[in-house]
Amino acid sequence: MLDQLRAMGVFACVVEKSSFSGAARDLGITTSAVSQQVRSLEQEMEVTLLHRSTRKLSLTEAGQAFFHSCQEMLAAAERGKIRINELRDDLVGELRIATTPELGATHVVPALSHWMSAHRGLMVHFEADNQFIDLIQERIDIAIRMCSKVEDSNHLTSIPLARVDQVLVASPSYLNQTAPISRPEDLVNHDLIPVNIMKNYQNFSFQQVTSGENIKVDMRNRLQTNNVFVAKSLCQNGHGIARILYLDVQKELKNGTLVEVLPEWKLPAFTLNAMILKREQQPMKIHRCLDALKQYFSQLPGGRIYQEAS
The missing domain is CATH 1.10.10.10 (Winged helix-like DNA-binding domain superfamily/Winged helix DNA-binding domain)
Structure with missing residues (x-):
């Protein structure tokens, strides 16, 4: 046999x-x-x-x-x-994970749910905050962060989990009742709903998928929030256009409550990283947690699929 x-x-x-x-x-x-x-x-x-x-x-x-x-x-x-x-592996003790409220609720908890159930001797603490947390001061084992680029660090190691695109979204009712949008320049006639924890949230740099043409646009805003869930709700209720990570709006784009604006133009992508402290030997619980996160995010499409892409 x-x-x-x-x-x-x-x-x-x-x-x-x-x-x-x-x-x-x-x-x-x-x-x-x-x-x-x-x-x-x-x-x-x-x-x-x-x-x-x-x-x-x-x-x-x-x-x-x-x-x-x-x-x-x-x-x-x-x-x-x-x-x-x-x-x-005897996974015991405490594991402290830092992430944002949106990522934590939508992705990190689902990614680790089965793994946490399998290791009942492990105490897991989720620190959910939109501000960057000092891993040493707060005794964080793994910080899950969205970065446009990773800064070199003497005491941190970055493990990429997923590439994530930004998309512009609005409700069908908003788009039906406002000025048409065919190019990035048309956005100056529309209201932005920014997630204001993003730097320079009113500035946009677009690249045309086919031609490679680059255009920069500034948008005005009357409403703003520091929370992705609130931004999506404002969008769904017809109050304007939001720039949101593709990971956070896949469900709404699929069910049609939100529509992508200017799908043939792309914004700069982000990388979702797991940050850990540099050590000669990482505890087994960190290795196993990272394995579970990698498996989840490797199966989750974070980037838009363009017709021209292979």
Whole structure:
């Protein structure tokens, strides 16, 4: 049985690398050994899994179905390894995480919910504030921050979690009752609803997705807030246009309560980072927490998908 499972792993690697030699390099064995493993599978199951030619390999119908089973087997093995590691690591004590109220409620808690339930001996404290927190003074283990660029630091390490675009949004009712917007210059005739914790919130630098044309615009505002949830509510009630991170408005854009303004123009992107103190050895609870955050944000689209993008 173990020999067959090993051969299944070799077969999956051959398919992923599209060659016997590529799989051999990846697995650290000879090409002939790889070929023998696949041949033994075919003989045992009495089917042809691969069409072989001098130019390329291609899957037979049986090979395609079997490849999916191999992928499931390898994924199950990987989940088992992760679970064993979780059981082996004794995660106890306190873990202090700093983030913004919006990120904390919308993403950080969902990202860590299953992980926190699996480690009942760990006390987790969330410090939710829009102001940057001193990690040393406040004894913060992980700070999750949105940055346009990461400043070099002698005592902090930055781990990128996601690239996040900014978008302009408004309600359909607002757009139907106000002057049309076809270019960035048209925004001067509209009201901005700024999230005022953002620096220079009234200044906009646009780049046209196709042509690369750059335009800078200043917008006026009458209303403002320091909270993304309030900005979205003001937008949905037809009070103006807001610049909000794509992560924070995916749901509203999908259900149509908010509409993207000037989708063919892009604003500078941000990077969501996890900041930790530089240490020779990080506690295991920090490593495991970062793993959970990386897994969540790697599956979450933070950037707009342009037609021109690959």
